[in-house]
Amino acid sequence: MNNFGKIAAIASLVIISACGNRGTLEPAKGQSLPLATYGEAEKPTGEELITPSTQAQPERSDELLRRSEKRQDDKFDLPPPG
Numbered sequence: 001m002n003n004f005g006k007i008a009a010i011a012s013l014v015i016i017s018a019c020g021n022r023g024t025l026e027p028a029k030g031q032s033l034p035l036a037t038y039g040e041a042e043k044p045t046g047e048e049l050i051t052p053s054t055q056a057q058p059e060r061s062d063e064l065l066r067r068s069e070k071r072q073d074d075k076f077d078l079p080p081p082g
Contacts, residue, residue, distance in 0.1 A: 025050070 025046030027033055036043045 027046075033043050033046065034049070
């Protein structure tokens with residue numbers, strides 16, 4: 001087997017080994033999911049724990065500037081000291 005064949009075989013093994021478990025998330029042996037937060041009736045599932053909240057992943061604002069406007073004076077925009 002030439003060098004290209006060896007490299008291709010190793011690359012394919014690496015790619016195949018990168019395929020992870022696609023089943024439901026479960027805690028490791030001897031571990032449990034976190035308790036329900038105060039005020040919640042049920043414990044969160046594994047999927048709920050890894051889904052980012054809207055605060056962690058805010059929606060994008062695509063509001064375009066329709067017309068040119070002069071900036072208002074900002075009393076807190078001070079020059080650097082010195």
